[in-house]
Amino acid sequence: MQTISVVTPEYAARHALRANSSCYSLWEILDKVFDPELPQVSIWDLGILVNVQDLHTQGVKVVVTPTYSGCPAIDVISADIIAALNGAGIAEVDVQVSLSPAWSTDLISPAGKIAMRNQGIAPPDSEVHCPLCGSENTGVISQFGSTACKALYRCHSCQEPFDYFKEF
């Protein structure tokens, strides 16, 4: 199976922000919040979790950014974040949707790309490999797949159709 690409500078910057955060445990709680349309990829791995801040007496502030303008999942994700933090005993949670910096596939973590492939979705890359047999001999069927963030591809080696998470 092909290797996963190296860490992008965009992901490295996110990783540094999280590593230097004074509320590391809050980030870990949110590792259990997944994208409803990609059930094995957490919002952290997908790059839509931008920041977590502990405002102490004023609760916790979470900033997320949508993948696409019309992403219908963002309301569900916000509700899931509140539920996860409420479950950890934090009553006051403020989820803000920020458009800046604009989401891009460069923000996705290496673990997120592996999780996508394990789910049968080819992760964003300059070369689209079949997530099932690893072949590079693939072609586009439709530029939009089951959701706005995916395109539909076909593997010419094993003949299977698959979703490709579009480089964006």
Next chain:
Amino acid sequence: MTNTSNDALYHYVLGLADDALILGQRTSEWCSRGPFLEEDISLSNLALDYIGRARMFYQYAAQVEGIGRTEDDLAYFRDERAFSNLLINELPNYDFAFSIVRQYFIDVHACLYLEQLKYSSDAHLAQVATKAIKESRYHLKRSETWLLQLGQGTTESHERMQNAVDELWGYTSELFLMSDAETQLLSSGICVDRSELQEPWMAQVSADLSASSLAVPDQQWNVVGGRKGDHSEHLGHILAELQILQRSYPGLQW
């Protein structure tokens, strides 16, 4: 910000929101009627991108207006004459060729327009543009591919594409017309000078039409008025379908 310029900003953003909503709603009519399954999904996703874009603009317009109206109030409770979308967005889909050519004309324009809006002195508009331009670039790849395929395809596909180009041509001049609000905001660097986009748009469209074996129309007629609320008979029908639920049950939520 003075009241006058705040009013101009509201009307400017509202125009962008109406453009996105009406095209999104129109495109969504293809859902379950696409020529084949994958294309049906593409059209529905395209519509969704535009509805998302409309929401970002309506939310901001509501905030700028500052009298407590929401994005839903602006989308569902304004009448036809209050809608300021450009006419090209409200024309019916007619056939697949027409929808593709319309989308292609709009995609070329959107890429040029949003590239400039990214540098707006209004930070919020700059953020929306930065997000939306990536989507429009992707849309353009798709509509350009279809333009080539259908323009050079069968005799029938070529004829339908040429008919669509000829029919839509007179509606494209409005894309480059500055509204009163835009003229007012231009010096502050908030909006984009549409008139400057006509030349690069024409250059790219002419080249792509030629490459697709389609002729650039030499007709001189054009229709304008959408920004001022002067619409074709088609807008009332699309609003009826879009608004009926909220008009019948105000405040209804999913």
